Amino acid sequence: MLRAAALLLAALAPLAAQDVWLGDSLARLGFANPTPARPGEERLARAKGSPALVEAARDSDTILVDGIRVSLNAPLGLRPMRLPTGPAVPRLTVSRGDYDKTLAPLLWSAPPEARRPRRILIDPGHGGKDPGKQSKELRMDEKYLTLDTARRLAALLRDAGFEVHLTREKDVFVELEDRAKRAAAVKADLFVSLHYNAAAAPSASGIETYCLTPAGQFSTNDPSNRGATAALPGNRHDALNVRAAYQVQRALVTRLEARDRGVRRARFSMLKDLSCPGLLVEGGFMSNRSEMLRLSQESHRQRIAAAIAEGIAAYAGALPR
Ligand SMILES: [Zn+2]
Structure with a gap:
């Protein structure tokens, strides 16, 4: 009342x-x-x-x-x-x-100048001296999981007719800025960064997909709402960034029946300066015991790669040639 x-x-x-x-x-x-x-x-x-x-x-x-x-x-x-x-x-x-x-x-049609992506740059997170998150119990590093998932994704995308590049092919360290620069160097049409998550709370689980925060807005990973909000080079692709992130998150959540943590916004270093649309997948929590057990299985990582490939195909298929 x-x-x-x-x-x-x-x-x-x-x-x-x-x-x-x-x-x-x-x-x-x-x-x-x-x-x-x-x-x-x-x-x-x-x-x-x-x-x-x-x-x-x-x-x-x-x-x-x-x-x-x-x-x-x-x-x-x-x-x-x-x-x-x-x-x-x-x-x-x-x-x-x-x-x-x-x-x-x-919910609307893509920008008129948007074209179907042909060349995709996959970015396996971390590498070399930077292991990323670590599972002590299963003795597995995030840098290994991301590279393995990237190789599986690359094979699937090549089968689907895409030209595929990787920011690293083996266990080497690559600076964050160099990952974005590589997108311009190979004239990529889409940048896909692969990561796995960890949280202090062992119960945290599920999948989230990030894309660059639009100018003037606060990032999802900035609860204090104090970060910079200036426009960045990657903001030229705002409309396609969110479309790509949405399709990948949708395919992952649907195919893996995973907890949906949502399409989120961040100004991650490798997304800020991209010359093409880009997204970053956090494919599950290494700090969650049952999720980490699944991530340690090749068959599960193959399912993750297949879902990401399906999401990319859905994104691409909605754009004109
Ligand atoms: Zn990571």
Whole structure:
């Protein structure tokens, strides 16, 4: 009751300039306006086009796109919307930045200049003097897991007709900046960095895929919201970055039946200066005992590689030749 009263009082206040109505915005992309089951939760669907379903809840900083979690820069709001007739109704709002940089690229057509990628640069994380995360119990380093996954992914992508390069072919150290420079050197159309995760809490599990944070927004891995927000060279590819990251996360979560930790945003060194769209996969937690047991198996790493290849194919297939 209190919430309903507060909403009515707020009915006179205009929508903040940096926000847009979620339902109205998605209606332009073919989604039917929501009829919320309860205030603060909206489910928007369209009959044609993929993705076809968006689920959103007030105060949440993630949104579900065809059931896959996608992080937002600002939490969704709930405001009273005036209708031509009848009383104001509470409806969700989304920040303009999240609409422009996340929802529109994912739900609308690609930028007109975008072309189907042909040449892919795979970046196995760490190497040489830098082992990355380590599993003491199974005596396995992240640098080994990423290189093994990269080789499997490379074979699958070559079979699918892509030209594939790797930032390292063996157990050697490569500077982070040199990994991004390599993308320009080989004229890559897509950069795919492979990593495995670790956390202090042994229960943490699941898969997350990162792409570069848009200019003016805070990164998902910056909970203090104090980091720099300036535009970076890699931001030229914002629309394709999120499309590629989404398709890879979607394939991984679906194929591996893994916990979905979402498409996330970060200004990682190897993503900042990329000359092409790029993403970074965290394919599971080495600090989680059961997840690490799976990661230690070749068959599981083959499934991870196959899912990433499927995601890349889905991303590529939606772009014109
Ligand atoms: Zn790593």
